[in-house]
Amino acid sequence: MKNKKRPRSKKPAPYLTYEVTESKELFPFLREVLENRSRNSVKSILTRGQVSVNDRIQTQHNYMLEKGQVVKILKNKEAVKQEVFIGMSIIYEDEDIIVIDKEAGLLSIATKEERRQTAFHQLMDYVKQENPMNRIFVVHRLDKETSGVMVFAKSEKVKRKLQDNWKDIVKERTYVVLVEGKVSKEKGYIVSWLKESSTHKMYSSRVKNDGLRAATRYRVIQSNQQFSLLEVELETGRKNQIRVHMQELGHPVVGDKQYGGGHRRVLGRLGLHAKALALYHPRTDKLMFFRSDVPTSFYHKSK
Known part of the structure; x- marks a missing residue:
């Protein structure tokens, strides 16, 4: 046509x-x-x-x-x-929370180099259109090159409830990850203690309680000799947890130069996508499920 x-x-x-x-x-x-x-x-x-x-x-x-x-x-x-969203879209919104689908390449929050073109800044502008006193609060973050589901709070009270009770409120956090090489074990469970270096890079320790406990479950969706596509479920939510654990597994995330990965040109981004988030609503306690479509390029590379 x-x-x-x-x-x-x-x-x-x-x-x-x-x-x-x-x-x-x-x-x-x-x-x-x-x-x-x-x-x-x-x-x-x-x-x-x-x-x-x-x-x-x-x-x-x-x-x-x-x-x-x-x-x-x-x-x-x-x-x-025209002040419409760039690099993101709203999946769900009510008086307490806003859930977005973030694209790879968009910062969650501001950095020294970029303050305006972020998910946080766009949402702040958005809620202030209704009332200049409205505000947005960061609950958790996704790395710039990670895409998928993110939640923001509309009040300090809701933010604190979500953060202070994160382990009880969040029922599921599922990612889809494209890693280097063929992962031989169909399913796995990784537990270690994560620490942060002076250069702000996370690293893993096998010594019990030597850092923050991090637990990651994974299963292989499909693979070839070059790449494997994994579904990863977080039992804990530590900084760069998946990236560190995939490096420890011997199969770093595609495009993740910081944690042993290469093949940047394969995707033109990090091979990490926040596919699903299930949580109990902070006000109603109703279980809610949010999801984001996995990039098709992840499937194509691992066929």
């Missing part, structure tokens, strides 16, 4: 514009015309309202396009000007 791209005017248009040539669902159509973008990137563009069909914003993935309709995609630079 060839989609007719309409000619640009002399001044660059804020939209990419396409005319539909045959009936097709919206998400597959976007994947085709935005072939240089990842599945999660296209998903975010759609979720945050950057796509319109016949000048009507459309966020429904399976919306059926008809021949002759015009699809417009707001460019990311223009989207920034």
